[in-house]
Amino acid sequence: MVKRVKIGDGSxxxxxxxxxxxxxxxxxxxxxxxxLQRAMINLSMKFENLSDNMSKLLNIFEVSxxxxxxxxxxxxxxxxxxxxxxxxLLLDQNKNILASVRSIEDKARKQENTKPVSAPVVVPQMSAxxxxxxxxxxxxxxxxxxxKPKTIVQTI
Numbered sequence: 001m002v003k004r005v006k007i008g009d010g011s012x013x014x015x016x017x018x019x020x021x022x023x024x025x026x027x028x029x030x031x032x033x034x035x036l037q038r039a040m041i042n043l044s045m046k047f048e049n050l051s052d053n054m055s056k057l058l059n060i061f062e063v064s065x066x067x068x069x070x071x072x073x074x075x076x077x078x079x080x081x082x083x084x085x086x087x088x089l090l091l092d093q094n095k096n097i098l099a100s101v102r103s104i105e106d107k108a109r110k111q112e113n114t115k116p117v118s119a120p121v122v123v124p125q126m127s128a129x130x131x132x133x134x135x136x137x138x139x140x141x142x143x144x145x146x147x148k149p150k151t152i153v154q155t156i
Contacts, residue, residue, distance in 0.1 A: 020028070075083075
């Protein structure tokens, strides 16, 4: 049999619940209502901001689509020159990085030649499970010099 117990009837282990007065209930409801209004205003402002950002993004897409249709995907010589200049700048930076790596490699080889041979040097290998994308995994052999990058020159 299940014994039914009323809450707050003095049974052991069941604390009496304090009843709210009408005034306390009204104050609590008012507090909750004010908090809800603040949350709604905040949410409304965020939705307005989101709507503005979406309108701006849509405008950018419309302008881009219109420009693409007018030019049919063609670019101007100035844009082409700018792109070629940026690629050449990247190639120059690549040459500088390559020279620095070669210099570090030469210093490391000189240090290896001057040290007495005591233990083999272990070079960590990159495994296929590393975070390097599959197309980017290459092994580097210092005895093979990489091909020189070609400078792109375009006449416009």
